[in-house]
Amino acid sequence: MNSHFFSEQKGNILIVDDLPDNLRLLSETLTERGYEVQCAINGKLALMAVQNAPPDLILLDIKMPGLDGYEVCTELKSQASTAKIPVIFLSALDDVFDKVKAFNVGGVDYITKPFQVEEVLARVENQLTICRLQQQLHSQNFKLHKLNQDLAHSNQELEQFAYIVSHDLQQPLQTITGFAELVLSLKSEINLEEEADEYVLPILEEGIRMQELIKNLLEYSRVGTKRRELQPIDCNLILAETRKQLHHCIEETQAIITHQTLPTVKADRIQLGQLFQNLIGNGIKYCRPGVIPQVTISVEEKPGEWLFAIQDNGIGIKPDYFDKIFQIFQRLHTVQEYPGTGIGLAICKKIVERHGGRIWLESEFGVGTTFYFTIPF
Structure with missing residues (x-):
């Protein structure tokens, strides 16, 4: 066996035995194998x-x-300083009771005397390998914990950056869209040619779309940066408020919304309202041509949580997109087909996870989609 192997297996071993012959034999054998060896002839000296x-x-x-x-x-x-040191018992006691007692007081292995040297070496190497692997695992877990902390800090900084940038962009955008609206309203008075509509209207439309994007970015960043205490919230009241906020698109599409009696949950009122509005609004927006949107809200009590389901009869989602749909800026359709920013479902996921729940979906393309989410008791 070469010296490189010894350097990898090297460890410091304490042998405790009141028989000098046993100490000599084990000490010489382990030293030859590259271990550093200490010896003690009784328990007091060992400690x-x-x-x-x-x-x-x-x-x-x-x-x-x-x-x-x-x-x-x-x-x-x-x-605490010595509790993790592995102990292998060496004893002439061969009774099961003695072996069980040895393991009960903290031993990791038991070798019966008279022992075979090769057996002792194999068990020593096995235990030291286990110790090294445990140390490596502990080190890797520590590094992983540190990386997770750094990642959480980076995400927090990124959310704060998104909030600040989005907030600061609102004022110049309001100025742009405001002046575009003013030009359109005064075009007859200032003899603005009709052809100018094709230049001014895109400015206004794109400005409004950017305002919507910034609004959604602000909502997304606020979920992580504003930590409100969760309070008991009646979901029936949240649903009523959501219907009011969606009144225009409900009337325009003649959407039919039905629901069960909903429970009271511990939640952030504003974020719960965003969750209902986004999911129900999607059920109305992504409707099939010529089909009146129908959205059904149901709930089921499960062990430790409420399971909500929001089902629609819309265009549906292909299974390939199930994993992507909750990622920020993931759009499945063009703005011309279905207006939006690709942030709404990312907000929903963040809100649900902020409340300690889960969110997922089932969908049949061309038939409809059901979004499920849980909120713990």
Whole structure:
């Protein structure tokens, strides 16, 4: 076996045994294999050695004068600084009771005397490998935790940036759209040629579309940046408010909205209203040509949560888009086909997760879609 292998397997081992022959045999064998070895002839000296230079593993005899192996292991496991050191018991005691006791006090393995050297080496290497893997896992988990913290901080900064930028863009856009409207209203008085409509109207239309985009971006960023305390909210009142807000498009499309009696949930009132408005509004907006939109809101009590369903008879969504539809700026249709910004469902997902719930959908293309979301009790 080469020296490179030894360097990889190297570890510090404490051997505790009151028989000098056992100490000598194990010490020489482990040293030859590249391990650093300490020896102690009784339990008291073993505890002192561990405190002075904690080993990577302990080979511990049970029957010793003074403190026996069980007492030594119990003492080691009671101290935070030594509790994680693996202990392999070496003993002539072969009764099941003794072995069970050894594991109960914290041992990781048990070798019966007289032992075979190769067996001891194999079990030592196995335990040290387990320790190294646990240390690597702990290190990787720590790094992952740090990365998650950094990512959360970056996301928070990004949301704050989006909020500030969106907020600051509103004023110049209002000026642009305001002047475009003024020019159109005064065109007869200032002898503006009719052909100018094709220049002014696009300015107004695109300005309005940008205002809508900024409004939705602000709503999306606010879900993460404004943390309100959740309060009991009657969903029937939220639905009534939503119907008022959607009154124009309900009348225009003659949409039919039906619902069960809805529960009271712990929620952010404003965000819950956004959730209902976006999902019901989508059910009306994405209707099939010549088909009156129908939206049904139902709810079912599940263990620990309410399961809401908002079902429509619209154009439906192909399964390929199920995973993408809740991502921000993911649009499945052109603005000319169905106006929108591609942010609404991303807002819905963020709101539901902010409340500790889940959101998903079922859909049949050309038939309709059902959005499901949960809100914990």
